[in-house]
Amino acid sequence: MQAIRQQEPGGPLRVEEIAIPRPGPGQVVIKMDASPVNPSDLALIAGGYLERSYPFTPGLEGSGTVVRAGSGLFPRLRLGKRVACSPPHGGDGSWAEYMLTSAMNVAPLPSHISCEQGSMMLVNPMTAMAFIRLAREGKHQAIVNNAAASSLGKMLVRLCAGRGVPLINIVRREEQLATLKALGAIHVLNSSSNRFAEDLKKLARELGATLILDAVAGDQSSLLLEASPYGSTLLAYARLSGDPILTDPGSLIKEEKKIIGFQLGNWLNTKGLLFKLRFISKVKSALDTELSSQINRTFPLASVEEAISYYRQHMSDGKIILKIRS
Ligand SMILES: NC(=O)c1ccc[n+]([C@@H]2O[C@H](COP(=O)([O-])OP(=O)(O)OC[C@H]3O[C@@H](n4cnc5c(N)ncnc54)[C@H](OP(=O)(O)O)[C@@H]3O)[C@@H](O)[C@H]2O)c1
Numbered sequence: 001m002q003a004i005r006q007q008e009p010g011g012p013l014r015v016e017e018i019a020i021p022r023p024g025p026g027q028v029v030i031k032m033d034a035s036p037v038n039p040s041d042l043a044l045i046a047g048g049y050l051e052r053s054y055p056f057t058p059g060l061e062g063s064g065t066v067v068r069a070g071s072g073l074f075p076r077l078r079l080g081k082r083v084a085c086s087p088p089h090g091g092d093g094s095w096a097e098y099m100l101t102s103a104m105n106v107a108p109l110p111s112h113i114s115c116e117q118g119s120m121m122l123v124n125p126m127t128a129m130a131f132i133r134l135a136r137e138g139k140h141q142a143i144v145n146n147a148a149a150s151s152l153g154k155m156l157v158r159l160c161a162g163r164g165v166p167l168i169n170i171v172r173r174e175e176q177l178a179t180l181k182a183l184g185a186i187h188v189l190n191s192s193s194n195r196f197a198e199d200l201k202k203l204a205r206e207l208g209a210t211l212i213l214d215a216v217a218g219d220q221s222s223l224l225l226e227a228s229p230y231g232s233t234l235l236a237y238a239r240l241s242g243d244p245i246l247t248d249p250g251s252l253i254k255e256e257k258k259i260i261g262f263q264l265g266n267w268l269n270t271k272g273l274l275f276k277l278r279f280i281s282k283v284k285s286a287l288d289t290e291l292s293s294q295i296n297r298t299f300p301l302a303s304v305e306e307a308i309s310y311y312r313q314h315m316s317d318g319k320i321i322l323k324i325r326s
Contacts, residue, residue, distance in 0.1 A: 001018060002302075003097065004016075004301065006057075008047075010047045013308075020097075021098060023100060025070050026071070027075060028101060029068035030064040030066055030106065031097065032064040033119065033323075034063050034116045034298075035059045035093075036062075036293075037321075038060060050090070051090070056093070057095055058095050059095035060086060061085070061094060063118040063121075065083070066079050066081050067098075078106055083108050084122050085106040085107075085122070086122050087099060094119075095322060095324075097324060107122065112288065115325075116295055121283065126280070128159055129159070129279065131213060132160070134235070141208035142210070142211075143212075144167075144212045145168070145169055145215075146171075146216045147216055148170055149171045149180060150316065151319055152215075156213075157169065161185070166207045169189070170191050171189075172190065174192075179316070187203060197226070211235065212225070212232055213237060217241050217243055218245070221246075222246060225247050233258045235260055236261050294317075294319065297321075298320075298323040299320065301322050
């Protein structure tokens with residue numbers, strides 16, 4: 001089969017011919033249809049994001065059809081199904097004609113969902129729903145989210161609008177304000193404006209925004225913590241700035257604020273099978289509405305480098321999809 005391979009951290013991505021994997025007990029092989037390029041893929045390709053051995057195939061989610069099943073009930077149940085899928089921990093990913101994974105890492109796709117839309121089911125939609133759940137469980141009256149013109153940010157805008165949850169969206173470019181407002185966002189602040197820190201502090205305290213979803217890190221995290229009301233929690237879920245979180249512990253100590261990390265896989269691992277099945281079924285039912293992802297462009301697998309370079313320039317304009325099977 002053809003697969004995208006990287007030989008070393010940060011190295012070039014090349015198409016190579018490698019053997020189609022064979023499923024062991026509890027595993028399935030998926031003939032891949034499509035796979036998005038996500039920020040986590042960029043971090044993985046750059047090296048240092050997840051421990052792994054080389055050479056390897058990137059791609060942290062996708063869609064396709066289960067064509068081979070190893071022993072066990074779950075693999076047998078999934079055989080022949082069109083699914084959304086993610087690779088096993090440390091294993092080769094979805095940017096290939098076939099992917100081997102655990103049968104627990106696949107979820108059947110509803111027939112009305114396209115392979116492109118379905119290829120994005122397991123990361124952003126699940127995370128957006130998890131955030132809404134965490135806000136409810138933590139009794140937060142309002143939420144702050146940065147990098148809000150992202151695909152995930154747009155899902156949050158729609159989920160919060162539909163549930164009457166006040167959401168303060170932070171973007172970094174002027175044109176992103178109008179994009180989010182058109183989706184139903186009420187509060188959108190531009191972090192490049194001179195009044196940003198002042199406006200955020202006023203609004204966050206007015207609305208009681210004690211849950212801060214932080215995908216940027218760096219200087220922005222300390223500003224967010226400074227602006228947030230007493231008892232706030234900053235949930236660090238990405239590091240788009242590439243910088244560490246540096247903050248004065250004074251405000252954490254005096255105002256009982258917390259910084260915690262969030263990773264979808266770790267969060268799901270704390271849940272039982274029944275919860276996961278119900279959760280995924282909720283996600284599926286909103287995949288063509290609140291949890292849909294806008295698609296900007298598709299590229300063939302062999303044009304992966306071009307796809308990535310285009311994506312870096314147009315991150316807020318919708319997802320870039322590697323179309324593996326035409
Ligand atoms: N922890 C988890 O489990 C988890 C799960 C899902 C997603 N995530 C994270 O959630 C974030 C959004 O994912 P996505 O797929 O929805 O992203 P996306 O649609 O690809 O968009 C990325 C967004 O990040 C913005 N951005 C990039 N670099 C930035 C920086 N240095 N400062 C501020 N904004 C910046 C881009 O804005 P411009 O257009 O202005 O560049 C764009 O709006 C990603 O960081 C992803 O890794 C984490």
